[in-house]
Amino acid sequence: MRRIEEAFQEAKQQNRAALITYITAGYPNLEILPNLVRALSEAGSDIIEIGIPFSDPLADGPVLQRAATVALNRGARVSKILAAVEGFAADAAPLVFLTYINPVFHYGVGRFAQDAVQAGIQGLIIPDLPWVEGRELRTAAEASRIAVIPLVAPTSTDAHLRAIGRARGFVYAVSLTGVTGVRKVVDAGVRPLVERIRHFTRLPIAVGFGIATPEQAHEVGEVADGVIVGSALVDVLTHNPGREEEAAFRFVHDLSQAVKNITTKA
């Protein structure tokens, strides 16, 4: 199985940014998940985030809120998602879970880390678990050899940046103050944010929130080691009922071309 670290190294060697794509498990249904993940991998995703839907996703904008509601209404359960992932993880790009803390807490933090690794998951992103509250999860993750991906926001303090110095995987830099969702332009704060984070860590830095088009992906890829696209991809699924895999492949393929030929890497 390919590792997260290898994915970033390879991208760097090829003088491009890594492309990280997000989909919500269970949207538009759970049956399609293996084929979607295959399409995303083949289209050039270096890492894939699989969202475990939560009833109250307070870091998400309307697109991912709706995807979570649909997925839950159609019966997406943690156990079913784990089982599905186990079926395709070996053949896919490196996989991480993105979810909220309550489903993890309720499952049992240690057991969740174990079962996620067992299924082939390499990292966890939990937007409502700030680093200072994450000690128990990090201990469990360390034991299970799964990375807890730290998030950094434009408002984050130096103390936070120092604290995540020993994290594993990559740093998830939140491009703006706000929730997930498509934006017209890349926030002007992205470059200074990434440069600031680099002073504190050698981990690869991936930027997410608001990146929707190949042009934006290219722009962010000039600065960061990875570019994360979520809502825009889920939007593509919504607008292509019955041809989700094909549409996702095309969209992600365009993105993967856009993050190549990076000229001015910091």
Next chain:
Amino acid sequence: MATMRVPDRQGRFGSFGGRYIPETLMPAVDELDRAYRAARRDPGFKQELATLLKEYVGRPTPLTRASRMSDALGFDIYLKREDLNHTGAHKINNTIGQVLLARRMGKTRIIAETGAGQHGVATATAAALFGLRAEIYMGSEDVKRQALNVYRMKLLGASVHSVESGTRTLKDATNEAIRDWVTNVRDTFYVIGSVVGPHPYPMMVRDFQSVIGREARQQILRTTGQLPTHIVACVGGGSNSMGIFYPFRRDLVQLIGVEAAGEGLDSGRHAASIQIAQPGILHGSLSYLLQDEDGQIQPAHSISAGLDYPGVGPEHAYFHAIGRAQYVAVTDAEALQGFHQLAEWEGIIPALESAHAVAWVIKAQDDLRRAKARVLINLSGRGDKDVEQVFELDGRQSHAAH
């Protein structure tokens, strides 16, 4: 009790509480924590708050002996009259405090969540008083059910955002308020309406509401020369109950929190998160939550919109866990009966929330009588807002009976 100095610096009440919010907000809650602790020590801030509570809110609220209710039940009952506050409930004790703090911190924009609209009205009121802009998030279901409160907020100069996501009620209004806060964190102060949310909110709201218990303690000692044996208050998020409990926490007094059993605990349609006692994390803190086997939040139900919330403040979870307070539940039907009884006995129409506390006292009357109890009920709000709803419910029932 040795373990009563809570929360700790991390905002923990035992294992409950904490700060489960996006990193974007962490510096904001740190800033708020520092600003609040500084304000709390500042005689100028305390003086200004005290003056506003006296001259604007109308404090101290009276302690009323419920004479006919006492006679009917056979033991002494006192009512702490939070229904007589400006805007009709205890909510304003907290919003005045928080908005005063917002002004001190130089925040120019106020946001809040609201269920039925009581906290929204109290926030809009405080914002108007200081000339600040208020934006209130309210579930679209509640906007429909509480059109008059929406209009009240608008009269007070606030704008009201109707929230269409999820169950379209308080829980979703809170999600949306947090999303706004994440987006506008640099200039925006989030006025949370109960003892919930990330640290320091549960502590801060408790402190602002503790004026209820401090007054009541003095008043009942002055009137009767003794402490009450029981203090009874309804619990949704739990701000009125924590406000009256907290100053009595070291006294030999039974603290009884009354949750909403809705259509019955077995029906699944209730809001009694402490009765179920499932730990979980929502809206910034670890407490008890209504949730399914996957940790998805379940919708709450209560006849009273103010109790219609799937969680509860972390300090209540702590009080439950260490046995400092006892938590019980009464149904919609029992609360409705309490609503009528208090109106007939005392000429006081209680809020449906507060009617839950009244109803438990009626329900437990035999035990209380035997114990020669001296009961203090926190009458957290007045029932004017509920008259139309009760009118419709009673009309439907009498219609069905004929």
